Amino acid sequence: MDFLILPDSEDAAALAQVGAQPGGSRDRNERRDPRVVRHASGRPWVVGHWDEDEIVTVSAGDRRIVLLGRARPAPGTLERLLETARSLHDVDSLARRLPGSCHLTASFEGRVRAQGTLSTARQIFHTRVSGVTVAAGDPARLAALAGRGVDEESLALRLLTPGPPWPLSLRTVWSGVAQSAPGHWLELTPGGECRAHRWWSVPEPVAPLSRSAGTVRSALRDAVGARARAGTAVSADLSGGMDSTSLCFLAAATGAELHTHHWQPLDLANDDALWWERSAAALPDARHRSVPADRRPTWFQTPPEHHAAGGGLLEGPLAWHRNHAQMEFVARAAAGAGARTHLMGVGGDELFSPSPTYLWSMVRGHPLTSLPDLNRMRLLNRWWLGPTVRGLLDSRPFAASLRAVADGLTDPLPHPREPSFGWGGVPRMPPWATGDAVATVRRLLGEAADARPGPMHRDRHQHQVIEGALVSGSALRQMNLALDGTGVTLEAPFLDDRVLEAALMVRTEDRVARGRYKPVLTAAMRGVVPAQLLGRRSKGEFSAEAYEGLLRNRRLLLERCDDLELARLGLVDAGALRAGLLGPKPETRDLTPFENTLSCEAWLRGPVRTAPAAALTAHPTGEPR
Structure with a gap:
């Protein structure tokens, strides 16, 4: 799907x-006539x-x-909304x-x-063209329409690991193309201007689990x-984890013809395979596909039809x-099974697996009752006492945290026993x-800090949950x-607005329970997923796949260092990258910096477009009913 909104x-x-x-796959869309839905005036x-x-199109006058x-x-x-609404602001009730x-x-x-979705899995971008x-839903399409090029400063931001912090994460890599902030809709006026309006804010975490479990269940079922x-x-993933397992049982309950996909893990100690077998056995009417480790594409492998399927990663x-x-591979297998979805x-971990920062929130909201959880987490993770106490006492405002990120861009990562809150x-x-x-990114972070932006919620953990959803929604899009x-369209029901909102409303103290994994999702799925499958306390770990992927693709990656686009832009030292690829990587986190760098390089090697493309003639199909 691709579109312009005029x-x-x-x-x-x-x-x-x-x-x-046309955006997305040019080969696919160029064979189809463009569609148009018109204003009441008859204009496109x-x-x-x-x-x-x-x-879905509906009109009234x-x-x-x-x-x-x-x-x-x-x-x-x-239809009822169109009859009663007095202005565009009244559409808020539908969006909610x-x-x-x-x-x-x-x-x-x-x-x-x-407007798009809160997670930006579906997003609205905008730019000015001839005043x-x-x-549009694709920023590259707008860049092509307006003849705009790549913003190299934004590309430098994309080298940050794990990624640029909010609000810099909203910055596109195209000059002059912006995206809407979460919880805002964009107004376009007949005079060619635009303005943003807030329609949603991050809710307070006040709902007890006894009430919120049903709300989460209902939202997921609808999603x-x-x-x-x-x-x-x-089609659906069935990894053996609780997130994909929940979706499969919900999908089976609709009466759909369910086709599941499972990657057999490379590490025999990864118990995803065991839980997949149990889940598949409990879904006898579904058609299950399990791909052996030696028959699947590796991480960091270039797809065989990169340009045809991806349209240049525009x-x-x-x-x-x-x-x-x-x-x-998964999308083509789903298409072969007759599925289009x-x-x-994705999104389950972000919503239902609290980060350590939940302790920062608990200490402030429930200082006495939080102590057992705090002590248990410190012992379990072997956190040092001093850094733990200092992190929990930290109360710097959000803007100051951006300044701290700028100051520490090249510092060594904290020791694993130094928790981050x-x-x-x-x-x-x-x-x-x-x-x-580095200087460019430091300046951009400093400028962002000087603007004194507020967080998406005053509570750090709530802010992190919504930021995590934004990261995953953007990646999915x-x-x-x-x-x-x-x-085939990849869909992540956990990132739907109603599901996201329901999860954010759960009390912080109810999101973690001793001896239980993802207690909110577990409670929500009772009666949907068999009880024996809700008892899993582990999570699959895939560092073996990461090491194997870099090893098996290293020759191609080293060859790219001989003609590095990022080096040509002055953003990366090719020799240092080569040394990094050849050097030892004793910890899994040593692999993470390669991901964004290799992604940027792969994108630059694709057919990046910076000029207006061929004409798009609108045919009067898809008129409102």
């Missing part, structure tokens, strides 16, 4: 005739490529609403209760509302139901670059980043654009 004006209408080349509003089951994606509104919901995951856009009396603000229907084929460097070949458990991770530039790249040519 304001209701003659200048914008002209852009529909000289718009960008939404122009692009989508399948019939990916769009000079008002209309379009949903693009996987959403299943209750019958009559959209709509199940599934979609782009939502509305046209009311010449004004346009456009008109245009929106899966928006994608899986009786009599239709749906949005930017893939966050999941290391798994690109594996994800293409593949469910993933900060606002986010501990980003570092890789050792092969040039001095210019990028991969879907890269795999558009397969005809």
